[in-house]
Amino acid sequence: MNNERKILIVDDDTSILRSYQKFLESEGYRVFVARDGREGFIAVEHEHPDLILLDINMPVKTGLELLEDLKRTFDKLPLTIMMTAYGDLDAAVRAMNLGAYDFLTKPVGLEKLCFTVRRALETISLAEKAAYFIDQDETPYRDTIVGRDALMVDIYKTISSLNGNRATVLVYGESGTGKEMVARAIHENTSPKEPFVAINCAAVPSNLIESELMGHVKGAFTGAVASQTGKLEAVRGGTLVLDEISEMPLEMQTKLLRVIQEKKFYPVGSTEQKQFNGRIVAITNKNLTELIETGRFRQDLFYRLNVISIKVPPLRDHLSDLKMLVVHLIKKANFVEKTSIESITQEALDFLGSYSWPGNIRELENAILNASVNAKDKVLTRDSFAFLVPGGVANTAQTCTEAPKFEDFSHGELLTLHEFEKRYIEHVLKKLNWHKGRTAEVLGITRPTLDKRIEEYGLTKND
């Protein structure tokens, strides 16, 4: 079958051209080569390749220029996979914007090349079929950001602009949208060789957070039996992620502000000043501006953190990525849970597209995992997602936000926000049978935050 497929390789590096050509021919493809964008254009006109492997940096005419020409000349851009040098995310993103199908970072191993080519060509042959097939290739699953919606491309652009500086970044968005993934992508694109250190401000007890961050010396406080290096030091020139920054105690916010301003700090109980050399990425799913108004977050810290901000969109705002995400997450389930799903029906995809996804990509991931593990054969159908039908999380979320249904305020007492929060959390917990995962999703908070609130408000199942 392969020999009907024509591949054009455009690269000015003759040794790459030759080795790819030889390899792809041995896989049964018909291969043409060109040494720059101009030759490439002529080859496209004459040979009508099914797929182009296109280098970006070439003399005479670059890969991006060739893409632009092809776009201008032909109605439909041939399937194009860009080959970029390491760190050239910006050019890759521009190529994706022009309509390239995918990009590979050089050096590209032959196995990876073959897998990507095969997967790309399959998308053409399967495009009109009812089911969408999942690649069963042995290529290891890679936990990477997926998405090509304009909103996601904007994020990639911001990330690539961070190269070469240590600016603080604030990543915000609803629960489960991929904020942590964005933080990792920032790290991998700016300081991949340095440590990646994360701390969840909601999960660390408030009396320990200072020593977690700054470190402490032996005997600094009861229980400090040995000295400990803080995360600010351990991160060296890497990325320090402060997840759920809204939960950082006010006192610690003041100290953090000082670290950001002065790039220096003292471990608890120490007089030896240390230097902070890393980049801070703060993550939140709360509206910090509102917290500032109620005095729960320092405005000056907010300004310091918000030097560059990245909004990670809710899934319902980039549904054009749904299919890609579904395929990626099925592969992930196959890899992590050793399931062997081969395809998903169009009907199931349509249904997933009509769902509201209040828990965003995390909820989609859980749904796919659930469906894959319980599937009787290797196909996911509309029925595999029966647990998402009305009455599921999405619907519950809607009912829950209609406040009068759980407390009628018109007759009742007036509540403090604190009391209101307590009662509302309790209400949602009861309504969802104390399923904490779902409750956190509906409330738009993480599990650690929910656990913290449950403890704080003394909520118990039997109340």
Ligand SMILES: Nc1ncnc2c1ncn2[C@@H]1O[C@H](COP(=O)(O)OP(=O)(O)OP(=O)(O)O)[C@@H](O)[C@H]1O
């Ligand atoms: N764009 C994406 N492509 C692929 N997987 C994604 C993407 N975004 C999120 N995921 C997956 O969804 C799950 C949730 O993502 P992540 O933990 O980054 O979300 P979050 O915004 O930090 O959530 P929370 O606010 O609950 O902490 C993870 O398993 C992650 O791998």
Ligand SMILES: [Mg+2]
């Ligand atoms: Mg997170």
